[in-house]
Amino acid sequence: MNAIYTKRLAYWTAVLFVLWLMLSESFNALHMAVGFSAALLVALLRTDLGAERTYVIRWWRALLYIPWLFSRILVSGVHVSYLILHPRLPIKPVLFRHRADLGSDEAVLLMGNSITLTPGTVTVEADDEELIVHALDEDSTGDVLSQRLEKMVARVFPAGGGRR
């Protein structure tokens, strides 16, 4: 029961309890008591002793990342729609390997999720330094191969967060 543990427990209980309040919208004593105990229970289950957070997030970069990713998704979504609706189905799938030097597991998670979320590219395998990506055609591979995505992810998770 050290100080960090108590702090994180309080943090998660507060976050979950606020979420409960916003979702349930009932403010009588019984409902709030049930909500608080549920939040506390979940926080107790998820906060394990000793596991420190090893990564840093730059929050303003993360806030910039979301609209950027969405604009890329929109562009490639229109492109993929064109490919699918084209009568001759002009797809030319490629499977390629991409080396990514990202500091932490969380950065790899964000990058793999972004690749899969973008239409036209799917992460097939991901580990510490390599991603195997399946793309629908040459145009879809652009953002991954030109390392634009990697740079944006690296801005959200700056280097220096150690690997677990």
Place this chain on the structure above:
Amino acid sequence: MSLLFVLDVIAILIVMYLYRVVRGPTVFDRLLGLNGISTKAIILLVVIGTVYERVEMFVDISTGYALLNLVGVLAITKYLTQRWRA
């Protein structure tokens, strides 16, 4: 655009996915089709909620549905990779 029209379109789309589930050459095609169907079902639930103006109830159901979908698909893929590795 009327919401009932949206309901109809999504129902027809579910039938198209169902074609892939029934027909799909491999297990993974079926799995992907089922995933698509459950995404459609989540959207469908929210649309139904908006039609009846009881969104708060249907949103809870669809949240549970999304989580069940995640757990189910992860379990099945885990099983399939283990089975064919041997």
Place this chain on the structure above:
Amino acid sequence: MIGIGLFFLVVAAVGMVRLPDVFTRSHAVSLTDSLGAFFVLMGLATYHGFSTNTFRILVVLALLILVNPVISHATVRAALRSGQKPVAEDRR
């Protein structure tokens, strides 16, 4: 807004039927998840104006966007590991 989302959903379903193998079909599914669901749910969230229901629908949308890439990644990885041959130029 709902109309745009519906368009992407229809395209994704057409792709699901037309595309040749698991790996290419997963692109169609990611089209549904990211664009179709986004536009339809955003349209529904503001359908009756802003209220607490807007927030609830946004929670479902966030959950969907976080969870669906994981699912399609898991499916595709299982397909590759169990020896499905993709119709693709292999540049690994």
